[in-house]
Amino acid sequence: MATIKSLCVYCGSRTGNKESYKMLAEQLGQILAANHIRLVYGGGSIGLMGIVARSVMAHGGKVTGIIPRHLDIQEVGEKNITQRIVVNNMHERKRQMFDHADGFVILPGSIGTLDETIEMITWKQLHLHDKPIVLINHNGYWDPLLDMLRDIVSEGFMNNGTLSLFEVVDTAEEVLPLLRTLPEPRIDPKNTLF
Template sequence: MQSIVVYCGSNHGTQPIYSEVARELGRTMAERNIRLIYGGGGFGLMGVVADTVLEHGGEVIGVIPNFLAELEVAHQTLTEIHFVETMHERKFKMVTLSKGVIALPGGYGTLDELFEILAWRQLKLYDGPVAIINTNGYYDLMLQQLDVMVREGFLKPQNRELLIVANTVEEALAKMGTQTI
């Protein structure tokens, strides 16, 4: 797998473990020559992942809407940055550059991106693996909700299985089919 989109928060969260896992993901991606594709911001977990990939000699491609770049939230030292007009263009561009998706903890934006790519997988508009790293049980309640959706007949079991659930970076990458160097 040559490139992975990472969705995650523009904040650090309240627990240091979230930044620790973001650093571990960034380091591991760089060590395995997996290019990071992400939203182009320099703050929060997004900045941690990007900075760590760069610190370890990896490549980072950011995709950011012009309105966010004008607010000076764009990361300034990426390998490559793409400027787009809308959030939808951003999401589309990121996944066209990637072979898989990983979500770390985040807020509305992270969940929006995660559920949109899962809907695209369900509709066969995207065929890469989609994983979450469930650090500190962050996604436990969301996973319970997905099970309710299956039980109540709103989500087919085979579509529920489109989401890879992992508790560690290594588990996520292994389940996604990456290889250790």
């Protein structure tokens, strides 16, 4: 069983067009707080990012926000969190988020969320880590991505095993029960060359 004390959540810096996206972020924050799991996220105060962070804090949980200096200057950083880490650039932000997290959960988002998600899957494929990655496919939001990945397999650019590098659930309630069934990570990222 994987030991999960912190989860990095990748999600949109906008809230999207449906109220259910906001409800999903709020619910995930509440679940993390109730289970004493620290939220690690991109440090923003806007969009789903801000909602999940404020939800964790409102329910007595702990939050580590990691934000690049240029975004902090634009005043989109959330101030009322347990720990704020200001870094020099986006690459440093992604590495710090990785280092602080025992696993990754993906909510709806845009190209930044896609970038972070694909990078974590790629690092896992390259055996740089074996932390769990869970995609919440809320109301089929990620179906187009999953279809594309299956097409990449069928076109011969990726083997089917790549699709097993991450898990897919439909709801926030499914995340922690799933994580509890997964094996403990064995790769020490401090010993990998990235």
